[in-house]
Amino acid sequence: MSIRIALAALLLLPTVAVAQTPPDGEAIFRRDCSACHGMDARNRVGPGLAGFWGRAAGAAENFRYSAAMRAKAEAGLRWDEETVRAYLRNPREVVPGGTMAYPGLRDEARLEALVAWLRERSAAQP
Template sequence: MRLTVMIIATAGLFAAAPAAASGDPAAGQRVFNQCRACHTINEGGRNGVGPNIHGIVGQPAGAREGFRYSAKMRELAEGGLTWTEENLRTYLRNPRDLVPGGTMAFAGIRNDQQLNDLIAFLKQN
């Protein structure tokens, strides 16, 4: 009986995990307003202080044509860093955690729901 309850409880945790990580792209667009000072997201958009990030989810890091990346970002990109949802979450929470010595001057997003929303928005764009 205890084993059955534990299995059911564990299954419930796994079923709840995707819902906790889901985000609202419309709310994420509002969160992205913090990023607009340095980044564009429209297809074919220009690089600014930061690179254009249209279609960034799933793409290799440090690969936007015409943008000059920090030495550390280039090093990590050469090592195969890709903008997975997990890597984006780490980077957007605190850029220095993923790219120590990088040049992104952003303190990060600490609110989990805002992170989920922003990533949903990035996936959509």
């Protein structure tokens, strides 16, 4: 191996290592969601997310949802693997006119990690 190739390989190594570290769902939640949401039942700017996974949309007690979210809930929107992923990828596409001021998470690997973490955390709540 020539010195140049060996050097190039060395320079590439850290990049590869970083790319292979799986994104941390909890860190993404802390950065992107925790200003408005907790995984407990307490409502903040957004509804408390305790136990939201698997239940109907718009069901946190005492939270004032948008008319758009209430209409979606009446039409049968429930939070499951597919709907949570779609909502977090692009909130306005799933609930047009809703009040969640989050632009959406378009990076699939990060979205995947966040959704998996949410599913686990939500199930861990009573």
